[in-house]
Amino acid sequence: MATAMKFHADVFIETDNLTYEQWIDFRRQGIGGSDIAAICGLSKWRTPLHVYLEKLGEAPENQKSEAAEWGTRLEPLIAEKFASEHPEWAITEKKVIYCHPEHRWALGNLDRMIICPKRGRGILEIKTASEYLRHDWEDFQIPDYYYVQLQWYLYVCGLDWGYFATLIGGNKYREYEVFRDDELIGQLVRLAGDFWHHYVLERKCPPVDGSEACKTLLNRLYPEGRNSIILPSEETDRVETYLSLKIQLKQLEEHITGIENHFKSLLGNHEIGIAGTYKIKWENRNRTSVDSKQLKERYPSIHEECSKQTHFRQFSIKKETVNHGG
Numbered sequence: 001m002a003t004a005m006k007f008h009a010d011v012f013i014e015t016d017n018l019t020y021e022q023w024i025d026f027r028r029q030g031i032g033g034s035d036i037a038a039i040c041g042l043s044k045w046r047t048p049l050h051v052y053l054e055k056l057g058e059a060p061e062n063q064k065s066e067a068a069e070w071g072t073r074l075e076p077l078i079a080e081k082f083a084s085e086h087p088e089w090a091i092t093e094k095k096v097i098y099c100h101p102e103h104r105w106a107l108g109n110l111d112r113m114i115i116c117p118k119r120g121r122g123i124l125e126i127k128t129a130s131e132y133l134r135h136d137w138e139d140f141q142i143p144d145y146y147y148v149q150l151q152w153y154l155y156v157c158g159l160d161w162g163y164f165a166t167l168i169g170g171n172k173y174r175e176y177e178v179f180r181d182d183e184l185i186g187q188l189v190r191l192a193g194d195f196w197h198h199y200v201l202e203r204k205c206p207p208v209d210g211s212e213a214c215k216t217l218l219n220r221l222y223p224e225g226r227n228s229i230i231l232p233s234e235e236t237d238r239v240e241t242y243l244s245l246k247i248q249l250k251q252l253e254e255h256i257t258g259i260e261n262h263f264k265s266l267l268g269n270h271e272i273g274i275a276g277t278y279k280i281k282w283e284n285r286n287r288t289s290v291d292s293k294q295l296k297e298r299y300p301s302i303h304e305e306c307s308k309q310t311h312f313r314q315f316s317i318k319k320e321t322v323n324h325g326g
Contacts, residue, residue: 005120005158005159005180006120006158007120007121007158007159008101008157008158009098009099009100009101009108009156009157009158010098010099010101010104011096011097011098012029012096012097012098012099012104012107013096013097014095014096015096015097015109016095026097027097027107027109028055028056029105029107030105030107031051031105031106031192031195031196032097032107032108032109032152033107033109033152033153033156034109034149035054036148036149037144037145037146037148037149038050039051039191039192040148040188040191041209042144042145042148043145043213044145044213045213046213047208047209047214047217048195048199048206048207048209049205049206049208049209049214049217050213050217051195052195052199052200052205052206053217053221055200056203060217060220067130070128071128074128074167075126078128078165078167078173079091079093079111079112079124079126079165081165081173082124082126082163082165085175086114088116089114089116090114090115091112091113091114091115091124092112092113093112093113094110094113097109098110098156098157099156100155103189103193106155106156106189106192107156108152108153108157110123110124110125110157111123111124111125111126112124112125112126114162119161120159121157121159122159122161122162122163123150123153123154123157123161123162124163124164124165125149125153125162125163125165126164126165127146127164127165127166127167128166128168129166129167129168129169131169131170133168134169137168137176140176142164142176142178146164148184148188150162150164151178151180151181151184151185151188152185152188152192154178154185155185155189160180161177161178161179161180162177163175163177163178164176164178219312219313222313223313224313225313242317243317263280263282267282270282271283271284
């Protein structure tokens with residue numbers, strides 16, 4: 001039987017008496033488990049740019065979502081359920097931020113610690129997932145963005161095992177055991193270390209990416225545009241690539257629509273068609289909507305009262321006509 005690894009993390013700061021603002025300030029002083037997925041490009045909600053701005057204290061303020069609030073409220077109940085399923089283990093909670101003894105920028109804010117007489121210490125991470133995300137946890141799979149978080153904590157603390165206790169859809173409790181993956185940890189440490197030293201400490205902004213999360217962040221960072229700017233001449237190549245891709249996209253969309261129209265012509269008055277192992281549907285659907293024009297004509301005051309103006313910035317690129325006249 002392998003000897004259990006010995007817990008080696010240092011206490012970076014005790015958080016029991018910190019205000020929320022102080023807690024955030026200490027989290028800015030290193031890379032935590034919730035940052036790892038974003039740095040690796042695995043997060044659906046955050047990008048490396050998010051993490052960079054948060055570490056500099058320049059990120060737009062986020063309001064806590066209902067899902068996050070209920071996750072926090074349910075955490076003690078889920079921990080209690082896990083403890084009842086494993087009475088042979090002690091489940092402890094310590095209000096601290098840990099750091100790796102050598103790389104003190106590597107931080108860990110654990111949900112709970114598991115203490116097993118035979119296996120030594122392990123880490124318990126507690127998660128909640130909505131019903132529409134249940135497929136991420138099916139067949140004993142763990143979402144990558146959570147898996148790397150626990151591996152990061154195993155690195156920070158010098159431990160070799162842990163568990164996820166997860167409540168799915170508010171009524172399905174699941175447990176997932178995780179073992180230390182040194183190869184993956186090596187990659188995480190390399191990526192996180194490079195990000196911390198070459199981006200955060202150097203105050204060098206990481207590149208943007210094509211994710212929806214990055215698009216949302218940029219819209220929040222720059223909600224209002226003014227005046228004009230001369231961009232570097234080398235950006236012309238990127239403009240031409242963009243326009244070429246837009247043409248290709250339009251051609252692909254037309255090709256897809258052509259195939260759809262082909263099958264619609266074959267289905268005719270039929271709602272479903274079978275082609276080998278595929279089911280092709282052209283379904284009957286009804287949608288109820290408000291006729292805005294009629295509402296405005298017949299009930300102008302109600303239309304005015306219920307109208308909502310939305311501000312947004314429209315992105316476009318077009319060829320400018322250069323005037324060389326004298």
